[in-house]
Amino acid sequence: MNITYTQHRLANGLDVLIHEDHGCPIVAVNVWYHVGSKNEVPGRTGFAHLFEHLMFEGSQHYDRGFFQPLQEAGASLNGSTNADRTNYWEVVPTNALELALWMESDRMGYLLPALTDAKFENQREVVLNERRQNYENRPYGFAGMALAAALYAPDHPYHWATIGGADDIRAARLDDVKAFFQTYYRPRNASLALAGDVDTDTVLALATDYFGPIEGGDEPPAVVFTPPAAIGAEMRLSLEDRVELPRLYLAWHSPALFASDDAELDLVGEVLGSGKTSRLYRTLVYEQRMATEIAASQNSREIGGYFQIVATAAPGRTLAELERAIVQVLGTLTDSGPTAPEMERCQAQAEANFMYRLQTVGGFGGKGDQLNAYNIYVGNPGFFETDLARYRKVTPEGMQRASREWLRRDARVALSVVPRGQAAAALEGSQPVSVA
Amino acid sequence: MAIDRSRLPALGPEPRFTFPDIRRRQLANGLRILTVEHHAVPLVSFLALLPIGAASDPVARPGLAAITSDMLDEGSGELDAIELHDSLGRIGGHLDSEIGSDATILTLSSLARFADRGITLLADMIVRPRLHQSDFERVRELRLNRLVQLRDLAPALADRAFTERLYPDHPYGHQPIGTEPSLRAMELEEVGAFHRSMFTPSRLTLVASGDASHAELAALVERAFGDWSPGSATQVPVDPSTLPTPAPPRERLAVLHRAGAAQSELRIGHVSVSRATPDYHALLVLNMVLGGQFVSRINMNLREDKGYTYGARTSFEFRRGPGPFVLNASVQSDATVDAVLESLSELRAIRGDRPVTRGELEMGRAALTRGYPRNFETAEQISRAAAQLALYGLPDDYFSTFVPKVLAVDEAAVTRVAAQHIDPGRLLTLIVGDRDKMGSRLEQLDLGVASQIAPA
Numbered sequence: 001m002n003i004t005y006t007q008h009r010l011a012n013g014l015d016v017l018i019h020e021d022h023g024c025p026i027v028a029v030n031v032w033y034h035v036g037s038k039n040e041v042p043g044r045t046g047f048a049h050l051f052e053h054l055m056f057e058g059s060q061h062y063d064r065g066f067f068q069p070l071q072e073a074g075a076s077l078n079g080s081t082n083a084d085r086t087n088y089w090e091v092v093p094t095n096a097l098e099l100a101l102w103m104e105s106d107r108m109g110y111l112l113p114a115l116t117d118a119k120f121e122n123q124r125e126v127v128l129n130e131r132r133q134n135y136e137n138r139p140y141g142f143a144g145m146a147l148a149a150a151l152y153a154p155d156h157p158y159h160w161a162t163i164g165g166a167d168d169i170r171a172a173r174l175d176d177v178k179a180f181f182q183t184y185y186r187p188r189n190a191s192l193a194l195a196g197d198v199d200t201d202t203v204l205a206l207a208t209d210y211f212g213p214i215e216g217g218d219e220p221p222a223v224v225f226t227p228p229a230a231i232g233a234e235m236r237l238s239l240e241d242r243v244e245l246p247r248l249y250l251a252w253h254s255p256a257l258f259a260s261d262d263a264e265l266d267l268v269g270e271v272l273g274s275g276k277t278s279r280l281y282r283t284l285v286y287e288q289r290m291a292t293e294i295a296a297s298q299n300s301r302e303i304g305g306y307f308q309i310v311a312t313a314a315p316g317r318t319l320a321e322l323e324r325a326i327v328q329v330l331g332t333l334t335d336s337g338p339t340a341p342e343m344e345r346c347q348a349q350a351e352a353n354f355m356y357r358l359q360t361v362g363g364f365g366g367k368g369d370q371l372n373a374y375n376i377y378v379g380n381p382g383f384f385e386t387d388l389a390r391y392r393k394v395t396p397e398g399m400q401r402a403s404r405e406w407l408r409r410d411a412r413v414a415l416s417v418v419p420r421g422q423a424a425a426a427l428e429g430s431q432p433v434s435v436a
Numbered sequence: 437m438a439i440d441r442s443r444l445p446a447l448g449p450e451p452r453f454t455f456p457d458i459r460r461r462q463l464a465n466g467l468r469i470l471t472v473e474h475h476a477v478p479l480v481s482f483l484a485l486l487p488i489g490a491a492s493d494p495v496a497r498p499g500l501a502a503i504t505s506d507m508l509d510e511g512s513g514e515l516d517a518i519e520l521h522d523s524l525g526r527i528g529g530h531l532d533s534e535i536g537s538d539a540t541i542l543t544l545s546s547l548a549r550f551a552d553r554g555i556t557l558l559a560d561m562i563v564r565p566r567l568h569q570s571d572f573e574r575v576r577e578l579r580l581n582r583l584v585q586l587r588d589l590a591p592a593l594a595d596r597a598f599t600e601r602l603y604p605d606h607p608y609g610h611q612p613i614g615t616e617p618s619l620r621a622m623e624l625e626e627v628g629a630f631h632r633s634m635f636t637p638s639r640l641t642l643v644a645s646g647d648a649s650h651a652e653l654a655a656l657v658e659r660a661f662g663d664w665s666p667g668s669a670t671q672v673p674v675d676p677s678t679l680p681t682p683a684p685p686r687e688r689l690a691v692l693h694r695a696g697a698a699q700s701e702l703r704i705g706h707v708s709v710s711r712a713t714p715d716y717h718a719l720l721v722l723n724m725v726l727g728g729q730f731v732s733r734i735n736m737n738l739r740e741d742k743g744y745t746y747g748a749r750t751s752f753e754f755r756r757g758p759g760p761f762v763l764n765a766s767v768q769s770d771a772t773v774d775a776v777l778e779s780l781s782e783l784r785a786i787r788g789d790r791p792v793t794r795g796e797l798e799m800g801r802a803a804l805t806r807g808y809p810r811n812f813e814t815a816e817q818i819s820r821a822a823a824q825l826a827l828y829g830l831p832d833d834y835f836s837t838f839v840p841k842v843l844a845v846d847e848a849a850v851t852r853v854a855a856q857h858i859d860p861g862r863l864l865t866l867i868v869g870d871r872d873k874m875g876s877r878l879e880q881l882d883l884g885v886a887s888q889i890a891p892a
Contacts, residue, residue: 023476024813025451061441065740067730069444072799074806093806095448102445110441125743125768129699133746133766136698139588197451209437242696244584276509276521286518289574292581314581345525352528352547355477359814 003358003384005371006200008208012216013188016207017371017381019195021361027196027203028362029100030089031108032372034191035184037164038083038157038223038303046127046164047172049081051180053123055088059103060110066103073099080364082162084302085376087369091362094197101210104192108185109214112178120174128170131163139243142435143417146239147251149433150413151306152228158304166436186217191375195361195368225303228253231411237433238416238426245292246425247312248319249415250326254298254305254406257377263390264402265298265307270346271338271399272296272309272329277345279329280309290317290325302377307407319416319427330407337400350391358384453809455835456818458825459650463658465666466638470822471653472645474815480551480646480653482558483819486540487641487827488634490614491607491757492673497622499579499614502535504630506575508542509533511566512557520557527553535612538676538756539827545816548647551656555644559660562635572624580619587891590694590701590766594868597692597889598703601685601864602760607674609682634673637664641826645815676757681707684862689883692891693871700772700869704779705762706862711754711828717841718853719752724800725792725850726750726782727763731799733782734763742778744771752857756828761858769873776865776881784860791851800850805839 005019037048056066056079070077073096079088090100135141145161152159192211194203231253255262272280273296284291291311298307311322338346360366374383415433416426423432461469493500509531511517524531527550532543542562546554586592596611603609642661644653684706709715720728727734727750738748748765763783767775786792792800812818812835825834865883867874878886 021476024809025453026810026813062444065731068799071729071731072802072806073447074803074808074810076807076810091810093809094451096806098445099447102439102441105439106441122740122743126739126746129744129766129768130746132698132768137590137701137766139585205437209439213439243588245581275525277518277525282518285578286574289577292578292585312585314577315584341522341526345522348526348528348547352479352530352545355479355528355547356530356545359477359479359816361813 003367003371003382005381007381008204010187010208010212012212012214014211015191015375016204017191017193017375018198018200018203019193019367019371020198020200021195021367022197025094025197026091026361027094027097027194027198028089028091028366028368029097029104030087030193030195030362030368030372031104032191032376033086033185034189034376035086035220036082036084037160037162039184040157040160042154042160043168044172044176045160045168046162047176047180048086049162049164050124050127050169050172051177052079052081052086053127054115054119054177055079055107055111057119057123058114059107060113061106062103063114066107069099070096070103075100076363078364083158087372089362089369097198097203098206101206105210105214108187108190108211111185112181115174115177117174120177124169124172128166131166131169135163140241140247140417142239142241143247143249143415145435146237146415146433147249147413150235150237150415151251151253156228157223157225158301182217183220187211187214188216188218189220191372193368193371195366195371223303228304231413233410235413236427236430237413238418238423238430239433239435240420240423241417243417243419245312245315246319246416246418246422247310248322248427249417250309251413251415252307252407252411254307255300256304257300257302261402261406262298262300262305264394264398265406267346267350267391267394268333268399268403269297269307270349271333271342274349279333280311280326283329284311284322284325288325290314290321319425323414323427327409330403334400334404334407337396343396347391347394351388354388450806456812458822461654463637463662465662465664467661467664468641468826469654469657470641470643470826471650472643472815472818472822473648473650474645474818475647478548478647479545479815480548480554480644480648481543481545481815481819482555483643483823484542484558484562485641485643485823485826486635486639487538488639488673489536489539490610490612491537491676491679492634493607493610493614496618497614497626498610498618499612500622500626500630501540502612502614503575503579503619503622504627505533505535505540505542506579507567507572507627508561508565510571510575511568513560513564515560516566517571523553523557529554529557537608537612541823543816543819551646551648555656555660562640563661563664565631567624567628567631569624572627576619576622579613580616583613583616590697590699590868593692594701594703594866597690597868598705598762598864598866601687601690601866602707603682606682607676607679608757632667636667637661638666641823643819643822645819676755677710677712679757681758685864687884687887688864689878689881689886690864690866690889691871691878691886692868692889694868695870695872697769697868697870699766700769700867702765702767702775702779703762703866704776704783704863705760706859706864707758708752708761708857710758711756715853715857716754718845718849719857720804721797721800721842721845722786722792722850722854723750723752724803725796726786729803733786734779737778737782738765738767738775742771742774744768744775748779769870772867772869772874773877773880776867780860780863780865783858783863787855787858788851792847794847797847797850801842801845804842808839
């Protein structure tokens, strides 16, 4: 799978990546800013995401909301924030490309003059409601926050969730927005991808016209962090929640995105938790019926990853039973590695998942987003083949070694999420934690 | 070139768009095949559409259609469940099954070089599922456990309570997953009988799309499904298009109390029209203005002006029978009553007090028409679009007439369909949230006494 593209760096430092795909008369505009919740500081968590909301509230030269003209032109559009980056995208009919470039460049260059207290306060309320809807009012919604807090020390940039703490969101100030914009929302810290039914020379000229005049800005400060100390002894935690069935989360530190062992652990996740043939599903759900659902995944991020196994207890079964069964299943993998059929399956799945992601020019995922991801994370937008080759090169021995090295019992966090009033349903010796 | 930032750039001429060429064939056993070529990535996608869904559940067995479709990948032909999924994994397969009121849809995507194996596995699942007792018991148990977990999920509680109140004693009145008593009482033989009588080749449409030629795609389907016996349908499925419109519920306000809930989950709506309505395109435009996209009235009011919610939407759920019109939002608890008041006010206003403006009309139409080609980018999107033709009996030129039909909708038509198809007197307002945080303010809604919904 060869994705052809051209790359240009404007004088202000903005990378422009262009990929032609003439299958459908649409074009994806995708902008990445290399800033996420890991650039925040304790006490002001959730800020990068709140800022993302403000990017949709209008800019100096068009101050009536970002959605209106684009939806009227037939665009679909959105944005998202995670620990490492913030992305913004539009998929527009080709005749609206210039409009999308106008709008994206206006908010990159001229957001602050249009920003008001009223907008800021409104979006702070919206974000607090997003937090209520997606975390506070959702079963097991606090588990991710509890795990992050346990895996990383309070001053580590992955200690907090991207949505942030409710009190921190309330404490955010308009002045913080201005400083944040001037530090991180600069062409030098961004990457623009255009993918779709376009002519490269024409759209490069357009992108240069629209984005070229914006001042490049300084290199933002590097994220300073101390790699997390190894977990020397298993950490057992428990959290009471409004849930019917107890759920066990096991989490380990794991390699960063594209680091050595990242692909191996990705495939370990496949073999353990993907589909009915996976070892955990087969043992815990299919054969022993002690769990209602299981999942296993390598979650790799820019400065570190975590591997996670999740299992929900069937009624009448205990988290202690689940834990024993998971340890046994993991043991079979660390003892003798994956089988030949498992290798065939997980490598075919990795290849197919890779293709599924590249079916669209844009949106969440799609070719535009992937070009920017490779550009921001490895400095090479054309990393497609190298990325896929990582999975082809994985050996059974490599997976066995990686799981033995990273997924050790004494190096894990075990979080029990139990129904309210049933603290005893947690694994023995668990320390209660609270998440606000 | 210096950029003029005093105005937005004009849109260029609309790009030409040619709809994908969909070819049709029918096998001797009655199975209909639609093929679409799509060569962008080395993938294929097969979609099997059976126009039979949860509305065809026997009255005493809500959940039967859904568990039947769930059993299809629990072993088929020579393979048990594990072997089947092993085979799917080896071709990079992605299997998905969905069940709604009107239809069951199975999709299988895989790497194109394994297309033959993929369609063979899909045919095995549909034609020759094993339906073993032990698998059935396990699947039933998982579904019962899922029902238990849904008790914690506010949106699921709201959807279920809303559906039950809108459609009492009606084939649309239950969730596809069914109910605990029904699942507990169900026998494997009922699943077998449902499968035998409902899954017949003459009812099935198979859409094959992807990186292969029309002829290759059709030949793949024919090889896999050609020898499927037409069978004799002993049971006639419910034809949703003949279903009556139920009477509106007597209650106008219902509350499901959840102590300490962080938000209130809202559903406001009533039973509306079917997909076959001549007002279809006008209702789409109306919905774009009212609550179908970010810049719609409801979202701009509740989210962007008031900050009560992360997002609020409306939709006409078009089905073969009369589907619901519903506004849904999750709002902060202390703003529940205000959010309902604002919502009801918007629903009333668009019917005439504050009718759609010229600008809103153009906005709504443009969002639908200019964005239309986006729906035909991937093989699976095209398959799903083609399946709609089969499910709703739409004409072959449906896609190419969509844009002109939407552009023909004017302000008068939008106001007329709003007045005709949104009836404030029939709206049911349902709230899943902390009643104590709403208190006596509920009376301000002037919707009569709130009926209290017991937790399921």
